[in-house]
Amino acid sequence: MRSGFRGASKEAGKDRSWPQRVLLYTVSVVRVVVSRFPSKVRSLVADVVAAVIYWPLAKFSRLVEKVGGDPSLVPLFQYRHRSFFVTRNDALDRFGTRLEKRYSKEGVRQLLEGAGFEKVVFSEDPPWWVAVARR
Structure with a gap:
């Protein structure tokens, strides 16, 4: 378990x-x-x-x-x-x-950047791990 x-x-x-x-x-x-x-x-x-x-x-x-x-x-x-x-x-x-x-905020950023996304921007309000990125 x-x-x-x-x-x-x-x-x-x-x-x-x-x-x-x-x-x-x-x-x-x-x-x-x-x-x-x-x-x-x-x-x-x-x-x-x-x-x-x-x-x-x-x-x-x-x-x-x-x-x-x-x-x-x-x-x-x-x-x-x-x-x-x-x-x-x-x-x-x-x-x-x-x-x-x-995931931490930095962990989400690393996942997105590792998948080829750039300019990752996170929400300032909850839910905090909502992000916008460009590919």
Whole structure:
């Protein structure tokens, strides 16, 4: 089962705080377990995770934003303007997929440049690893 943890690379976690790294590792462990469940069980787990974790945090960050606070201080704030369907689908993608590979910004840049792309520009806002490049 050790091979399932390869996605949580040191490179991707080097710019994160220790609580974020612990959370990343925990999510990776849960993902390895859940991804081995039958399809219907994975789907049910994704529904529960979306309803109990993703959705409440997203809506709380939206409330923080409405009262003038910084929503980026709330985990999963990127979902604050997304539908439940999107959050549920992303929960299924995160926890229902056996293979997950995480890259740092520099790792994405190297992949693109190695494939012949030039002038790689990354988004300044979340999701941060969205990039535009020319070939």
